[in-house]
Amino acid sequence: MISRRRTRQVRVGGLKVGGGAPVSIQSMTKTKTSDVARTIREINVLEEAGCEIVRVAVRDASDAESIKKIKHRIRIPLVADIHFHHRLALKAIENGADKIRINPGNISKPDELSRIVKAAKARRIPIRIGLNSGSLPREGRESTVHSSQSTRFVSYALRYIKTFEEMDFRDIIISLKASDVVSTVEAYRGLAKACDYPFHLGVTASGLSKGGTIKSAIGIGALLLDGIGDTIRVSLTSSSLEEVSAARHILSALGLRKFGPEIIACPTCGRCGVNLVDIVKEFEARVTPKDPAVKVAIMGCEVNGPGEARDARIGIAAGKGCGVIFRNGKILRKVREKDFVKELLKELRR
Amino acid sequence: MISRRRTRQVRVGGLKVGGGAPVSIQSMTKTKTSDVARTIREINVLEEAGCEIVRVAVRDASDAESIKKIKHRIRIPLVADIHFHHRLALKAIENGADKIRINPGNISKPDELSRIVKAAKARRIPIRIGLNSGSLPREGRESTVHSSQSTRFVSYALRYIKTFEEMDFRDIIISLKASDVVSTVEAYRGLAKACDYPFHLGVTASGLSKGGTIKSAIGIGALLLDGIGDTIRVSLTSSSLEEVSAARHILSALGLRKFGPEIIACPTCGRCGVNLVDIVKEFEARVTPKDPAVKVAIMGCEVNGPGEARDARIGIAAGKGCGVIFRNGKILRKVREKDFVKELLKELRR
Secondary structure, three states, X not given: OOOOOOOOOEEEOOEEEOOOOOOEEEEEOOOOOOOHHHHHHHHHHHHHHOOXXXXXXXXXXXXXXXXXXXXXXXXXXXXXXXXXXXXXXXHHHHOOOOEXXXXXXXXXXXXHHHHHHHHHHHHOOOEEEEEEHHHOOHHHHOOOOOOOHHHHHHHHHHHHHHHHHHOOOOOEEEEEEOOXXXXXXXXXXXXXXXXXXXXXXXXXXXXXXXXXXXXXXXXHHHHHHOOOOOEEEOOOOOOXXXXXXXXXXXXXXXXXXXXXXXEEEOXXXXXXXXXXXXXXXXXXXXXXXXXXXXXXXXXXXXXXXXHHHHHOOEEEEEOOOEEEXXXXXXXXXXXEHHHHHHHHHHHHOO | OOOOOOOOXXXXXXXXXXXXXXXXXXXXOOOOOOOHHHHHHHHHHHHHHOOOEEEEEEOOHHHHHHHHHHHHOOOOOEEEEEOOOHHHHHHHHXXXXXXXXXXXXXXXXXXXXXXXXXXXXHHOOOEEEEEEHHHOOHHHHOOOOOOOHHHHHHHXXXXXXXXXXXXXXXXXXXXXXXXXXXXXXXXXXXXXXXXXXXXXXXXXXXXXXXXXXXXXXXXXXXXXXXXXXXXXXXXXXXXHHHHXXXXXXXXXXXXXXXXXXXEEEOOOOOOOOXXXXXXXXXXXXXXXXXXXXXXXXXXXXXXXXXXXXXXXXXXXXXXXXXXXXXXOOEEEEEEEHHHHHHHHHHHHOO
């Protein structure tokens, strides 16, 4: 079991982030936000897939204006992502954003920041201080003989936090996305020791589906294992749906959330006497998030099969063309290969 | 930079494992080992993809016999995976296996173990003590009020190590695969403090391609971030080629190995003014492992683009239908969207 870092709790619309709330899943639309119809469609598909907070890019007045219309037709909390222009932040807040994300690396004038903070306070919405190593002042981005990139990154974050606290604003979520996985993990670990604000985790610019998923799983996963992280976003140069699916896999791999049955299956080798890959694929395709969130083991042979299958609520350990089905550590019966999926589903739904 | 755990060095065929050697990539064939032609074909395809050590299941005398023939027609070190039958281990060693993997959880008779160890010593080949939580004695598998599963797992590993050391055998690699990611990471971390043998990392029974890759990336990645791990295997209920590709992505994401250019790309959002996904896909398809192993950033907008692209050797930050190309932090020129890939390749290969 992972022991989670104690953080302050912040509310994003109806959702709690931090302070013991379940780690929530975020994504960001790929549409132009002022294309209201397409943006709403993307958000609703994302919600269906398990997205719990959605972010939209607010690049101009027309994007900021669209927030009002979008808010009326979606159910999950909406975050406005703003860079450079503090007026867009003010407009987004006015139009009902449930949270805004700014990067003080590019909205840094004290009076501009102060107007944003005042507006957020009046509406009681949180602000994410979303730092990216790429947009820090030059001296913050580079390692020196005296300190690593991540140490300097943390000290910038603390400086911005102090600015917000001086305005008596503590409705803060923080993200620290460095340019690589190692520095990102180091930066979050460093900041975790220095404050109790909830963290939004992510690895920036991670890349295409496969490589990006792996980078994100390592970075986000290593931090979650430490108990660090309150809401996560997997960034992929791919569809936002894939981001949500990867986020769910990360959280369920760590036992932090459950989304239907967890399937464990062996990699198959020369010992396997059934067509395991197809069996697992078919089983995975037929279970739904509404099925009981228990562990189901589908193992190709007698080596690790019985032991690992016994740890699962339900399991099959295959032999040659057949297998034994277990439940809570007890062998129920012998089943034929062609009935594996049917029998597992029957036991699962019993 | 990751500071790696100091471990003893072991040789597997011509390859060094531990003691500062690069973290190596393993996979395991999915064929029946006695199907020599198919096994050799799978191994040679795996080698081409970057596999550096390959394991085959030795289930019966005919598998053990095949090792001789396979060894003659492959170039990478061959590991024989043996369960239950110590005679198969002896046969595999006799037939030229470069390493054997046994699980003392199922070959536990002292005289059987001792015969295997003597044979390995005579041939100067290492043994992997490959523990799986599923095949531990019952009392080792369960948490009690006094100790977690992983603590008991570590104490079993130390007991087996002691047995080998008492036979004056130290050519050991260890793996500790528990039934879930959290316990696996805990177990390896625990054992890392208690011995200096090199570790083979993996998450067992991880599942189909996507979920399995994510579980493995978290578990293996978190340990590698700690400096733990000397050789890795991603287990997937999928093709062995996918295992090798995922392993490469894990190592390169952490900067531990380099396999051609590392592409970083933004996830795209409403700010993106070019068709970034297709550009990145095309670029990724056209680079080869022989291209310089530098960071190439392909960013969709001006927000994080220039900063993060500047950290890369070469980069593009896109605007609307065009972009600027950077090299070592200096803007080279403006390029049109349709020329992005061509211009990046030109700069990369210059």
